[in-house]
Amino acid sequence: METAFWPPNVSLQQAADYIKDAGLSVSSSHIELPVGDKKKVFLDTAKAYNCKKMIWHGWPEDKRYSSLEGTKQLAAIYNDSYKFAKDNGLEFGLHNHWWEYRNKVGGKFVYEVLLEEVNPDIFFEVDTYWVKVAGQDPATIVGKLGKRAKLLHIKDGPARWNDQLPKDIVEPMTPVGKGTQNFPAIVKAANGNTEWMVVEMDKVNGDVFDALKKSYDYLVNNKMVKVQ
């Protein structure tokens, strides 16, 4: 599984123990940027979960993404984060929301500027749902990023823009395969470059575990993923 954040009453070690006791391992971890006093928790998290792939979750939208200069400033921070991760034997990646694929700065989309500005060893965890919400075709984007898109966030639903999104008010999502996403096209476009397909649902109608089971069935039945 990919970790995010636990309730404040759960320590990092408790969380690691829960995961281990369930017989699971950690593919990747969403984390704050390793800047200032966040460096320690960055390293502690990687150690506790025995996880190498550390990913900047990217929430909320940074205002610097509204200009080319600001986007380049953020790219420099990501490069510093990558160096810190690498110096400690870890990988560093970026997870997106809609703004990277919706905002244009200097005539280019933000993600295009990031592709040019960040170290080529920084991997992208392409959230295919937010890419579609931004108005782009996820398969085209995944194909364009090629080997740099090591991880994909897989989620399905209406995937359309609405003005409430910046307030983190999202429409309910569906089990994978039941919404508007074209996952066969996305997997084909990935051309074997994807290491992990990470199912995520921000909000669902009904029981989330039933939705996860249906998502699992769809992805495994259609041979889009293997199960570790």
Place this chain on the structure above:
Amino acid sequence: MERRNFIQLSGLGMLDAMLPVKGLFSIEPVKQATLSMQLYTVRDAIAKDPA
């Protein structure tokens, strides 16, 4: 499906063995990715019972 059953079965890869019908438009990529799940998906359940 109970949360614990889902997690345990998926972790062991047993859910696949329980599925009798294969997809109609299976695609077999050059190299299959491995399945993972973002824990944020089940944050409400975790808040009620982290273990």
